Amino acid sequence: MALRNRPVRREKPLPDADVHSQGFRQTREARRSALVEDYVELIADLIEDGNEARQVDIAARLGVAQPTVAKMLTRLCTEGLVSRKPYRGVFLTEAGRKVAEESRIRHQTVEAFLRSLGVSAETARIDAEGIEHHVSAETLEAFRKAMTAAR
Template sequence: MPRRSVPRPLPDADIHSEGFRQTREARRGALVEDYVELIADLIEDGNEARQVDIAARLGVAQPTVAKMLARLAAEGLVSRKPYRGVFLTEAGQKVAEESRARHQTVEAFLRCLGVSPETARIDAEGIEHHVSEETLQAFRGFIARKG
């Protein structure tokens, strides 16, 4: 006969809702962060960040990329030049750097736990957007102790 788990008491409604609010906010920001981080990577790799390359690397259609680039431009994160690629503004560069730092921390933490490099890279891509600064600090402390 299977064991039944004892139900946990629900947290206070305000505390409970805060967790869901933070998750929704992270989801909204994740796409923006993925785009600006990829644009930064393409530029740093010595190439222009072209719409066709962004679409190929994200596995989405070019019209999807065009729509997001318009949003990023409206938010002041990228600039676009006719017949040229996409460029990050100072604000966009800051978002890319912060996102990359979170990604590197999460990936390094997963590797310390014994996760394979490929799986750690893929998993970090999702986790990086949802992890709090407190948790990142704990990850960094763990990495420092393990290293």
Template sequence: MAQKNRSVSRDEPLPDAEVHSEGFRQTREAQRGALVEDYVELIADLIEDGNEARQVDIAARLGVSQPTVAKMLTRLCAEGLVSRKPYRGVFLTEAGHKMAGESRERHQTVEAFLRSLGVSAETARIDAEGIEHHVSAETLEAFRRAMQRRP
């Protein structure tokens, strides 16, 4: 069965190629950083929960294999975000703590904004996990202002 070629009309013309490509560049950059931020934030959460951040726990919480975690931990060490001690867990460096805090704040803002729109707690938590890595500082600030105006 042949599909009809339906075009979607735009209200505005395509932006200049350089301006247009900037949005795609930012998305690719956010995608690259999202996994690193997820690991660092989870490590901070495990440590703050009173436990060590062990490779086995990280793998279980992220739903990935231990070799996958080991590879990422090597990368995080190389980037100066975590340190590892033999026969111990993983620890955040100062840079790792900073990244975890920034990531957590973005997540909490996005989740609170979604909740303020009436999104269920579970859906807001899940959706915020993806959105937090792609949202700009300008948009986060707009979320905060919108929540302040709501009764």
């Protein structure tokens, strides 16, 4: 007997529309900020690795075309997160360094939590790239508490 066309029975009623829309708004905002955070975090990583953060290197590491990077760097400059100098790399402003650090901490927490569940290092690293942008401060704190309790 096929179950494809049968409606799924809900265990709880739908929440109030304002409450329900909050989750969708949060997800849309996370998507908007995810790309910015990925760029800023990568720029910080390249600089900390002892290299300049050059457009060509950013494109190679993100797997995108250089014109895509150029467009994003213009946006990041406008938002006050990076500065560029002719014939030099990209540099983070103080605000950019703050965004990069916050993103890195979220990433490390999510990755460590996934590893504590037995997820392989490679899968945890890849999954954390997406999850870090969508996880709330409350959930991150719960991850930290769970890891501390498991020790």
